[in-house]
Amino acid sequence: MSWRATVLTLFPGMFPGPLGTSLAGRGMERGLWSLEARDIRAVATDRHRTVDDTPFGGGAGMVLRPDVVDAAVAAAMPEGDARPLVFLTPRGAPLRQELVRELSAGPGVVALCGRYEGVDQRVVEARGMIEVSIGDYVLSGGELAAMVLLDACVRLIPGVMGAAESAEEESFSAGLLEYPHYTRPAEWRGRRVPEVLLSGHHAEVARWRREQSEAVTRERRPDLLSEQRRAAPLHPAASP
């Protein structure tokens, strides 16, 4: 069975968006993965199809109701659906390639997109959601974050990337940032490609690339070198 993504959102019209083009889009056309965007509002039961309410304790904005979100999850995930449920939120653990690899190796993912102030925490806990952030900034909704997550996962599904692309040697594959790339012309605006890359010496090229990777990682992301980071747990225990 192909990798299956379900997105729970108040704006299903935003999908597939960019996921319908290029690598991801071609993979979808070829049946390597599928995407379903489900409208959270469709499960709201009152006359006005209300999905949110004011926050307890006061403050600005609205919060997505736990009963509505729970019903949306239940409708999207029938019993036995083993896919992890990810809530995109700035409060989550930063998205890392380790989690991307883990998710893409599984059956798929269900992604919950917040809006307004966010989602009632009780349903996040009760459903054992994995809380994931795509970076230290605040978006207006989880849809773009879900697209980022899905794009990162989908490109690792076997067959999605052709021979021309490879995930074997890229940033984060060995805990380092990637070395710089160059192509023709060998000289451009007075800037020459590093000589070693023109030498045809495979071992020398490999050594140079490794050094470049380590140098750029040391300079820009020393945390990658020092930290023994672990991916966010895939299946946090659901509370009763």
Ligand code: SAM
């Ligand atoms: N009140 C929230 C806070 O301060 O953490 C921000 C809510 S934001 C305006 C609305 C929704 O956008 C969030 O519930 C989440 O789904 C999504 N979102 C915003 N920034 C995000 C990020 N960096 N990573 C993942 N999702 C994000």
